[in-house]
Amino acid sequence: MGTVKRQPWVVGVSGASGTPYAASVIRALLAAGEPVDLIVSRAARLTILDETGISFRDAHWHADLAAWLGSDEGLDDVRYWPAGDFAAGPSSGSYPAKGMLVVPATTGAVAGIALGLSKDLLQRVASVTLKERRPLVVCVREAPLNGVTLKHLVELDAQGAVVLPASPGFYAGGSTVRELVDFVAGRVLDAVGVPHSLYLRWEGELGAAARRADENGSVSAEGE
Ligand SMILES: Cc1cc2nc3c(=O)[nH]c(=O)nc-3n(C[C@H](O)[C@H](O)[C@H](O)COP(=O)(O)O)c2cc1C
Numbered sequence: 001m002g003t004v005k006r007q008p009w010v011v012g013v014s015g016a017s018g019t020p021y022a023a024s025v026i027r028a029l030l031a032a033g034e035p036v037d038l039i040v041s042r043a044a045r046l047t048i049l050d051e052t053g054i055s056f057r058d059a060h061w062h063a064d065l066a067a068w069l070g071s072d073e074g075l076d077d078v079r080y081w082p083a084g085d086f087a088a089g090p091s092s093g094s095y096p097a098k099g100m101l102v103v104p105a106t107t108g109a110v111a112g113i114a115l116g117l118s119k120d121l122l123q124r125v126a127s128v129t130l131k132e133r134r135p136l137v138v139c140v141r142e143a144p145l146n147g148v149t150l151k152h153l154v155e156l157d158a159q160g161a162v163v164l165p166a167s168p169g170f171y172a173g174g175s176t177v178r179e180l181v182d183f184v185a186g187r188v189l190d191a192v193g194v195p196h197s198l199y200l201r202w203e204g205e206l207g208a209a210a211r212r213a214d215e216n217g218s219v220s221a222e223g224e
Pocket residue numbers: 013014015016017018041042043044046047050105106107108109120141142
């Protein structure tokens with residue numbers, strides 16, 4: 001009878017190095033037919049600019065996102081919320097989000113989420129995600145980690161978040177930057193059960209993924 005409600009994944013991009021991880025996650029969610037609600041922190045504009053040369057602007061987010069992802073395919077399934085907009089849909093637990101992926105996550109975002117600071121929309125939606133007992137994945141990027149961040153990460157784990165370091169594995173046969181980025185993005189999607197073909201899975205045989213990658217010329221069906 002009723003219409004099917006749109007149930008997006010919220011992707012929160014904070015200002016850590018590693019914006020390609022976010023681009024890969026967004027591309028793969030859209031490829032899987034999953035709607036995306038996107039929040040880009042103010043600091044993330046600097047990292048996007050630094051790592052891609054793209055100025056990410058609230059007023060031109062659609063064009064800027066298309067430039068960042070390298071395509072506008074699937075962008076009709078993306079809703080963008082400015083980081084200062086505390087009236088945004090996902091800031092309420094009644095908004096039908098499936099969960100949230102913070103990728104990459106700064107140590108600042110880790111602290112703010114662990115302590116419930118809600119200093120911007122990204123942190124507010126993460127807090128809402130936890131209180132609603134929805135899946136929250138925090139893909140932290142920093143090296144080395146200081147003691148206070150380690151404590152915040154333990155706190156996030158205790159609250160039910162998945163702490164997923166932006167730490168590529170090499171057992172999947174990846175050798176290009178894109179393949180290593182896609183490995184991390186694939187592990188983020190694994191954490192919430194979204195299907196993808198971003199990396200070759202371990203099948204119990206040493207060296208098998210590298211051999212398959214050699215045969216296919218790539219580890220990823222979606223790789224370039
Ligand atoms: C180019 C650049 C790279 C950065 N890389 C990191 C990083 O890898 N990890 C991190 O925790 N902070 C990093 N920062 C610092 C954060 O952007 C800064 O702490 C900011 O306040 C985080 O705000 P946010 O959590 O609201 O995005 C970087 C900053 C810049 C300009």
